[in-house]
Amino acid sequence: MLQLECPVCGVLADETELVPGGEAHLQRAGPDSTDDAFADYLFTRANPRGVHFERWCHVYGCGKWFHAARDTATLEVFGTYSAQTTAPPDDIVAAIRARRPEWEGPA
């Protein structure tokens, strides 16, 4: 069972209250990009075994999107943070480094 604290309303939400939104912090390939870059943006995902950044929506609660950092292998949650950012904030990165010294850092 996965539980994530929604940073918008503060509820420690059960997975059944959430809907997953896939990998976080994707950079959109715009009209000037190559077909390959656009295909990558649409279809290619990191899918790591370990530290991962994801988008989640508290759809059965306050209805808002947020970000979560967790380990896909152990389900350990490092933290959740605002959806209004394009990269994980420093405190989240620090929390991950404290638990995973070998982690190579955000992509």
Place this chain on the structure above:
Amino acid sequence: MAEAMTALGGAATEGAIRVAEAPPTGMIALRADLSTRAVGKAVKEATGIALPRALRIETAKDRSVAWMAPDEVLVFCPWEKAAGLAADLSEGLGDTPHLVADMSSARALIDLSGPGWREVLAKGTPVDLAPGAFGPGDFRRTRLGQVAVAIWASGPERAHLICFRSVAGFVFDWLSMAAARDSLPGLWR
């Protein structure tokens, strides 16, 4: 004006607790940035109630204001006052970006009476309903069974459930079954 028809026609069952659909109730959806001063002021002027904190509902006289999201509250009032109150809210908000809609017919309101309401709901929601964790004035959107609901605790032996009208029959049947006599563990009395 057409006669008000609730989703379940006032259906009620008696089990370990009483499950009964409430009479027609006014429900007004207000969407606006609740962090702006103008919104709190307009809500206070129209309803007499200050904006509730997150996950709370505030009540005064025949009205209540429930926190739904950082940009949404749900206002409860007598059925016949909903249209007027919605107009007051919109007028008070003026140029502040907002949406006010009389949604009284969109949802069903089901009253739960009896000390066992926590244990009935706990059979199908992830919310921690222990007395120390959820009490009078708490208002929480979540899910029950398979559907989206909101749980409103108004007293030690009284709670209310709000769901969309289209699933009111399912929710009422679910509650009636979960409230079968002698089916509660009796942990939270």
